[in-house]
Amino acid sequence: MTHGAGGRAMAQLIEAIFQPALANDFLGQGNDQAVMPLPRSGRLAMSTDGYVVSPLFFPGGDIGSLAVHGTINDIAMSGAVPLYLSVSLIIEEGFPLADLDRIAQSMGAASRAAGVPVVTGDTKVVERGKADGLFISTAGVGVVPPGLVLSGDRARPGDRVVLSGSIGDHGIAILSSRENLEFETAILSDSVALHDLVAAMVAAAGPHLRLMRDPTRGGVAATLNEIAHQSGVGIVIEEGTIPVKSQVIAACDLLGIDPLTVANEGKLIAVVDPAGAGSLLAAMRAHPLGGEAALIGTVVEDDRHFVQMRTAFGGGRIVDWLAGEQLPRIC
Amino acid sequence: MRRKDRAVTREAIRLRGRVQGVGMRPFVFGLAERLGLVGFVRNDAEGVAIEVEGTAVEAFAAALRAEAPPLARIDALERRPLRSRGGDGFVIAPSGEGGRAATSIPADAATCDACLDDLFDPASRFYLYPFVTCTHCGPRFTITRAVPYDRSNTAMDGFALCPECDRAYRDPRDRRFHAEPIACPVCGPRLSHPVAEIVAALSAGRIVAVKGIGGFHLMCDALNEQSVAELRRRKAREAKPFAVMIANAVSLDRFAVPEAAHRDLIATPARPIVLMPLRPNILAPSVAPNLSRVGFLLPYAPLHHLIFHELAGRPQDRAWRNRALSVALVATSANPGGEPLAVEDDDARRRLAGIADLIVTHDRPILVRADDSVMAVAAAKPVFLRRARGFVPDPIDLGADGPCVLGVGAHLKATVTLTRGREAFVSQHIGDLDTVETVRFYHETVAHLSRVLDVTPDLIACDGHSDYGSTRYAEAFDRPLLRVQHHAAHLAAIAAEHQHRGPLLGVALDGHGRGDDGGNWGGEMMIVAGATWRRIGHLRPLALLGGDRAAREPWRMAVAALYALGRLDAVPALFPEIPLAAALAARVVAAPTTTSLGRLFDAASALLGLRTHQDYEGQAAMELEALVTAPRRLEGGFVLTGDTLDFTPLLAALAAPGIDCRAGAELFHGTLIAGLAAWIAGAASRQEMDCVALGGGCLMNCVLADGLAAALQERGLKPLLARAVPCNDGGLSLGQAAMARAWAAGSDS
Ligand SMILES: [Fe+3]
Ligand SMILES: [Mg+2]
Ligand SMILES: [Zn+2]
Ligand SMILES: [Zn+2]
Known part of the structure; x- marks a missing residue:
């Protein structure tokens, strides 16, 4: 991959990979932010996590699906129904496009299977040596049903x-x-x-x-x-x-x-x-x-x-x- | 000419050391009366203060040392002339107040001969009474909750003295004057079962739990294979050797082949378990499978003597105590696998119900648990394998004053050390910090030791391993914390007890410790100096396959050795029954490495086909040692490259097909000794040092310790071994504490 000089060309290529892979109405708005309807009731749960894993592809998954599942799970542990995700990628210059495509497809598939869309995203390409291949950061929001309170400090003797x-x-x-x-x-x-x-x-x-x-x-x-x-x-x-x-x-x-x-x-x-x-x-x-x-x-x-x-x-x-x-x- | 001692003189005499709670005041009183002296004696915060006046003061002072009571240890005797002022009679004055206590509680001591005379004298009021005791013997540390050591601070506070005991307690001419645990059948504790019932059970091959001094023992007939095997089954303890109690010292030769040093050691008032060569084919084979040394101990509580008396058929004469008896009892700590000793009756009943057929208790509580101490003889002198009952809380003299510090010990065989003034107090053996019960015992021990010493530490020292339970404990303190590399602490402990000043060359021959570089160390040459250490050499590393698993499964170290020899192809043939072996061999290249000598022992054992898996820590090394009659050196068996000692040629010889395992074990030990001695001698001459500390758990191996010490002496070097605390991780807290004191001294200046 030789897009070193053409940052713009690189950005377009990446967009061409991720847009279709993650496609949904909110992402399709093409703005710097996603605008979604407010849930009627309940409380908002939000979580964010960074993913660095080696190897990027492993038996049973890859960093892309892992980033989607991990954030959905962190939200779900509050008892919330996860609604939306965001994703941010830090890509090392020279990262194989084919691998990037596999990861994008995997994220899309995971998100669709879970019914939780990636509504906004960002990618940055950094110089060789400034990142170990690829880092993914995801965030998500969900809604905790009214009356449900789950928290790490609530365990009591006998439970x-x-x-x-x-x-x-x-x-x-x-x-x-x-x-x-x-x-x-x-x-x-x-x-x-x-x-x-x-x-x-x-x-x-x-x-x-x-x-x-x-x-x-x-x-x-x-x-x-x-x-x-x-x-x-x-x-x-x-x-x-x-x-x-x-x-x-x-x-x-x-x-x-x-x-x-x-x-x-x-x-x-x-x-x-x-x-x-x-x-x-x-x-x-x-x-x-x-x-x-x-x-x-x-x-x-x-x-x-x-x-x-x-x-x-x-x-x-x-x-x-x-x-x-x-x-x-x-x- | 008038003889000097005819003149009347007066002196103040100060005694320091273990001089309280050991019958010192009645002894001084009796001595003064005998010599016709007037004056007084009293206990105070510094020890014992005496003033005497008369014509025999010189003889008095000499007799103080020469005739001191058996449990006393006079560290200092200071004399100061006073102006004579006469007076009539000699008195025991009330204890002096003031100042922080510099004394401590005495250690527990075995029943003395005079009390045994009472115990078996039908005319004595203590006849067959299992709690007979006097100022010269009996429980101390284990029944004391706080200082000062007075009856009200002991487990005896619930037993009101009967008139006869009260009279004895107050009479300075009585052997029981101020004997805090004094009791008799009228006023004292009682046993839950008659001795005859206990002995009937033992004779019938049953397993009996017996409440003793620092905890419960499980006992059974050590000559009855069925009983011993059943005890192993119920305790889920496959092979770890059991200790054996025998009636008296003269019976020793029936079961063992003791040297003079073993005989002396086993009869000391501390009554440790002493490891010594076993006489073959007498004890049940399950007592100590595949070992040539067994731990023996003598009775130390009146109940033990009563059990042997009953086993001997209740002899009426006095001489039976010195007749050899062919009875022997397994006496193993009653602690379900890995947990601390049971001490409370309810707890014992609950925890031992599935193990013992009969649980014998009594109503004198054990306030502080203490296992039996375990000792051996190495390089002609006693060494500890485990230091507890009979020795704790006797201090170790550091030779110089310093701040109060706490050394928190290791993760396994944990002890803690608190210092006060020039003394270090090493706690009893606590155990492995892997169970909640042991960790609680660890916390209790620090609290109890701080309380009875009346100190709080200014500084703390811990190991460099962040996942040791003790390190976690130290980190929770709000005190400056020094992290001492594991092997540096092993060597610092030796420097501390020998009061070695200045830099000291040492080798740590050990199982595992976290290295300064994060690596797995265990065969290290270092120079320790004050609070600093420098690694100047090590054994050639071998692959460490599977962390702690490698210590449990010696076959893994054999794979590592075969890799080092370029002989991985031999793995499947050597370990056909271990399916993982091939998989492990495939990843040996990427594995971390270790310089551990302990793991080298494991490799040797597995290469010789002796042991692929261990049932207890050190089993492979102990069984290997057991095969040695005369260590032999393999020519060219080691290579010295710079500061690295490489035993690869030795491993090659052990991996040779068809080698006899006895021959292999002797070659292994002989070559280790030769290689280590050459390595150490080279460094000693380069460093221009002639003292060498030998530390680490591998020195529990007596063949290695004896051989290496002798080899170094032959080369004109002076080996220093751990004598006051164990060479294994049980001694680590002392080394940590010594380093912390040096650290404080360094940061002051
Ligand atoms: Fe160690
Ligand atoms: Mg997370
Ligand atoms: Zn006595
Ligand atoms: Zn009484």
């Missing part, structure tokens, strides 16, 4: 913790493509938009729901620790209740990592008061994205906000919130 499905798929898909790990059946990223599952959950157990979180970076371990600290409680999860695919376990064994710390992009954790746990679980299991939903633990009183895993043996192993790379601790 139940529910997980929507098997963990570690995304992180292991990324790692195995990055490190050339080969498995008999490929592990695909679980990247998916969860707002439809959330809608089913709200319908089934709305008033009983305390909070929802998607366990992305840092995995289930980080998310549970965040909840414990934000709510000032402890959480006890039961070993053996957490669904993990056998290939994911094998990959984690190989790499020496704990599946609880591996990222997910299509799973959620919900905390629900015990009275709503049954109906919530039933609704989740009836949904295609929650077939493996499981009750994984209980919120407890704990002044030190420990998250612990109760083993079959009765002991309480601390589920840690690791600072960074998983350095050994056995001396």
Whole structure:
């Protein structure tokens, strides 16, 4: 690609790629902003996130679909119905147009499948070396139905913790493509938009729901620790209740990592008061994205906000919130 | 000519050290009476203050040291002449007030001979009483919640003294004068079950939980394979060795092949578990599978003696205590896998219900938990593997004053160290900070130690690893924080206990520590000086495949070794039963590396076909050590390139097909010793230093410690080993604290 001198030519090319891929009425207005009707009731939810992932294309997805799903999910975790997205791309000069096209198509497909349009966008091309291929930043807005209040500080002792499905798929898909790990059946990223599952959950157990979180970076371990600290409680999860695919376990064994710390992009954790746990679980299991939903633990009183895993043996192993790379601790 | 001691003189004598709660005042009182001296003795914040007057002051001063009570340790005896002022009689004066307490609680001590005489004397009011004690023995640290060490601050505060005990408590001529835990069958604690019932259960092959001094033991017949195997099954502890309690020191030879140093150590009042060579084919094989050394201990609570008395058939004579008995009991801490020792009765009943057939408790609470200490003999002298009951809270003299600091220890085998004045107080072994119970115990320990020492730290030091539980704890403090590289702390601990001033050359032979460069270190040569450290050499790195998994699965290190040898093709044949091996071999190029000697042991074990997976930490290395009779050196088995020590040729020999594993283990140890000695000697001459600290968990291996120390001595060097605290991560908090004190000194100037 040699559009170095012709910034204008480059901009046109990019527009020619993204406009049709993401096409919708709002984007088609061609203005510097999108103008949309106000929802009649409820409260507005808004979220923004940056996506840097290597490799850009991985089994089960790519950075484009990931950027759409990630922001939809962050909005949905408030119980909101996601309405609109925006996207901003930072592209390194020399980035292959074919790859850009694949990513644009993937974003469009993800957005259409989710029914959440990208209503405004921007692209910038930066000099070689100023960006690692491509960065995507998305923002979104949605509407929380009246009366529904989900927040990370609402977990109370006695509440139940529910997980929507098997963990570690995304992180292991990324790692195995990055490190050339080969498995008999490929592990695909679980990247998916969860707002439809959330809608089913709200319908089934709305008033009983305390909070929802998607366990992305840092995995289930980080998310549970965040909840414990934000709510000032402890959480006890039961070993053996957490669904993990056998290939994911094998990959984690190989790499020496704990599946609880591996990222997910299509799973959620919900905390629900015990009275709503049954109906919530039933609704989740009836949904295609929650077939493996499981009750994984209980919120407890704990002044030190420990998250612990109760083993079959009765002991309480601390589920840690690791600072960074998983350095050994056995001396 | 008049003899000097015929003249009447008066002196003030000050005793410092472990001089309170050990029977010092009644001893001083008795001595003064015997020598016809007048004056007084009293406890105060600095120790014991004495004034004596008479014609035998010189003899008195000499006898203070020579005849001091068994638990006393006089660190300083200062004398000052006074003008004589006469007086009649010698008195024990009320304790002096004022100043911050510089004394501490004594450590727990085994039942003394005089109390054993009472215990088995039908005429004594303490006959067969499981809580007999006096000023020379019994529980101390584990029953004390606060200072001063008075009965009201101990677990005995709920037991009102009966008239006879009260009289003994107040009589300076009685062995139980001010013995805080004093009790008798009339007024004291009671056992939940008759000894006969406990022994009947043990004899029938049952597993019995017994409340002891610092926690509960699980006991069973160590000669009954079925019982020991059942205990392993119920405890879900596959192979980690159990400690064995035997009746007395003369019975030792029935089960072990002790050296004189082992014999001395096992009989000390601290009563540690002592690792020593096992006499083969006597104990049940499941006691210590595949090991040649087993930990033995002697009874230290009256109940233990009563159990052996009953097992011996209730002999009526006194001599039975010195007769060899062929009975032996497994005595392992009653802690369900990884959790701290159970100490509370309800907790024990709940947690041990599925493990013990009988749970024996009593109504004297354990206020502070303390595991049995574990020791061994290395380079002819005692070393710690775990320091707890019997030693804590005895301080370690740092040789110089300094600020109060806290060293928070490592993540595994955690201890904490608090300093006060010139003394370092290393906590009892706490455990691995992986469970909520252990982390709570860790918090309690810091609080309890701060309380009984009456100090709060000005500075904190932690490890350089940010995911250690202890580091998290340190970060939550609002105090200046020094992060000390793991191996620098191992070496600083040795410098601290030996009071080494100035730069010190050392090698840390260890499992894993986070390096200053973020890497995985564990075979490091360093110079530590004050609060600084410099790495000047290391072992040649091997691939580290799968982080902590590599420490649990030695086969991974064998793959790394084969990669280093260019022999990855040998992997599938060596580990046909491990499907992951081929996959791991495929990514070894991209793996991070480690300089760890511990992982080199793992590689050797797996290459020799001894062990692919470990059931407990250090198993592969311990089993490898167990095969060694005489270490042998492989010519050309190591290469010294600059500051890097490379054992690749040795690994090649171990990977050779058909090598006998005994021969391999001896070659491995012999060549390690030779290589390390050459490496160290080279550096010592370049640095012009002759003292070398040897630290890190690998030195728990006695073949390595003995051999390396001897090899260095042959070369005219002076090896310094960890003697006062464990060489493993249990000693790390001391090194951190020492570094923090040097840091404070440096930032002051
Ligand atoms: Fe270490
Ligand atoms: Mg996010
Ligand atoms: Zn005694
Ligand atoms: Zn009494």
